[in-house]
Amino acid sequence: MRHSIGVMRAGIAAAAVMGPAGSAAGAAPEPWQMGFQPAATLTMERVVGLHDLLMIIITCVSVFVLLLLIYVMVRFNERRHPTPTTNTHNTVLEVAWTVVPVVILMVIAIPSFRLLYYADRTAEPDLTIKAIGHQWYWSYEYPDNGNFTFDANMVPDAEIAPGQLRLLETDNRLVVPVGANVRLLVTADDVLHAWAMPAFGVKLDAVPGRINETWFHVTKEGTYFGQCSELCGVNHAFMPIAVDAVSKEKFTAWVAEAQAKYAGGGDQAAPLAVAATAE
Numbered sequence: 001m002r003h004s005i006g007v008m009r010a011g012i013a014a015a016a017v018m019g020p021a022g023s024a025a026g027a028a029p030e031p032w033q034m035g036f037q038p039a040a041t042l043t044m045e046r047v048v049g050l051h052d053l054l055m056i057i058i059t060c061v062s063v064f065v066l067l068l069l070i071y072v073m074v075r076f077n078e079r080r081h082p083t084p085t086t087n088t089h090n091t092v093l094e095v096a097w098t099v100v101p102v103v104i105l106m107v108i109a110i111p112s113f114r115l116l117y118y119a120d121r122t123a124e125p126d127l128t129i130k131a132i133g134h135q136w137y138w139s140y141e142y143p144d145n146g147n148f149t150f151d152a153n154m155v156p157d158a159e160i161a162p163g164q165l166r167l168l169e170t171d172n173r174l175v176v177p178v179g180a181n182v183r184l185l186v187t188a189d190d191v192l193h194a195w196a197m198p199a200f201g202v203k204l205d206a207v208p209g210r211i212n213e214t215w216f217h218v219t220k221e222g223t224y225f226g227q228c229s230e231l232c233g234v235n236h237a238f239m240p241i242a243v244d245a246v247s248k249e250k251f252t253a254w255v256a257e258a259q260a261k262y263a264g265g266g267d268q269a270a271p272l273a274v275a276a277t278a279e
Helices: 002-018 041-075 091-120 248-262
Strands: 127-136 137-144 146-152 173-177 182-188 193-197 202-206 212-216 224-226 240-247
Touching: 002 091, 041 212, 091 212, 127 173, 127 193, 127 202, 146 248, 173 212, 173 248, 182 193, 182 202, 193 240, 202 212
Parallel strands: 127 182, 173 240
Antiparallel strands: 127 137, 137 146, 182 212, 193 202, 193 224, 224 240
């Protein structure tokens, strides 16, 4: 029994890493996962670095407070200290407990603001993609590559192929080149949505009537999965995001096929075969 469970978990984890059709390693949620997905962009690498710094700081603060509480409970309990002291002020201590937290907050604030500005937008985008949230699917536009557009709907359970991830696979995937600065414009046409890709370090609200901007620079080829992260209605849980990160040569080939497939606004029900993921 234990062996069967272990094999099942290993299979699920392998499917999450390999993705559909045996594509290159990417990132997806895994059973019992508690940490981050592997960083696939420069932004996410910085997010992980800031997280590690904060973990060190909060651990030191927590240990210090715990030791201080233990010292106070042992040193000043009623049996060891039956007559309470009458001191009410200590200038040095009061200055210390004011200055030290300020210094700690400054240590946190400087890299935090640096990361916020870094993740906001890129001055030199190589490619622009527009993501539009609908109830309950995403559509994507490629204005720099012929201005074609397509929809990405979740693959229903009855149509899931072997190796595909339930509730995460889409009939058409967003395709981006590795090593390029991709500017992402996000909006919605009905209610609030949020385009979130954990491995990219991206989570941006899609607001009707407003275009929000962010960017990412993928460093590793593979298939990456995310979901809408804003409560957008009854089918909120069925609005996944699937991204294929491919080489620039394969991206160019995919664009040529996509222009013929989507430029005329034809049938988008059938998934576009991504030559990028087929070795």
